Amino acid sequence: MTETDAAVAIVHARATDAVLLMRRAEREEDAWSGHWSFPGGRREPSDRDLLFTALRELQEECGIHLSPGHLEAALPVSVARRRVGKFLHVAPFVLRVDQELPAIPDAREAVQALWLPLAVLKDPARHSLRPVPGLPPEALFPSVDLNGLPLWGFTYRLLADWLALNPEDNPGRRAGFRAAQDLLNVVLSHGCKLECAWEIQDNVQVAGVRGTIPVKQAIAVAAAPEPHIPRVNMLAVLPDRIRLVGLGFEEYEIHAIR
Secondary structure (H helix, E strand, C coil), rough: CCCEEEEEEEECCCCCCEEEEEEEECCCCCCCCCEEEEEEEECCCCCHHHHHHHHHHHHHHHHCCCCCEEEEEEEEEEECCCCCCEEEEEEEEEEECCCCCCCCCCCCEEEEEEEHHHHHHEEEEEEECCCCCCCCCCCCEEEEEEEEEEEHHHHHHHHHHHHCCCCCCCCHHHHHHHHHHHHHHHHHHCCCCEEEEEEEECEEEEEEEECCHHHHHHHHHHCCCCCCCCCCCEEECCCCEEEEECCCCCCCEEEEEE
């Protein structure tokens, strides 16, 4: 059984229907340095349980003291992926309060805290595919702009799951395959010829075309507004290759042969 490494506090204010977020301080040792996130962190040996971890981190990082009596729901453990080191298994806890509480970020941990109305997250027009700081510019991630910085990655995915924002008719892998097939159709409609239909290569669904991938047109289709948030976790479009990571972290690639 996989051990849960950390916990986060999803603090929801009923009166304003808003959730507490913080922007993490920039530190080299922090895999999520500078990111928007929920208050939270690793479980300490002295923590009696993971809910205690979430409450302790909330107080340490944002100066908000809540008790176990504020717990509304314990969400399923989620995986926080990072570029270096093992993935973390995180326990999210939804904590309800009547009003927005004043947050005083600990400067060592966070540089900003805000109460974000859930209406912002529920509006598909606020979601888009965009590059994020520290990663190659061709890699686009679903995100929401918050004060000039993207809310993306683990916190974005956790919010999408909690609020059921992903397309209902295309959950999980079906949503990713539909997005990949739409991109393949765009490539074929702009002069490329199909060389190889979808087949599995090293756990990746791969299709091959002959020609040059129309980068601008492919990105435009993937980024077009829809009734729901983007159907991908990552998209990179280059003249010779498209790489797409679906909602279930399954991978698709379209290779172009010239």
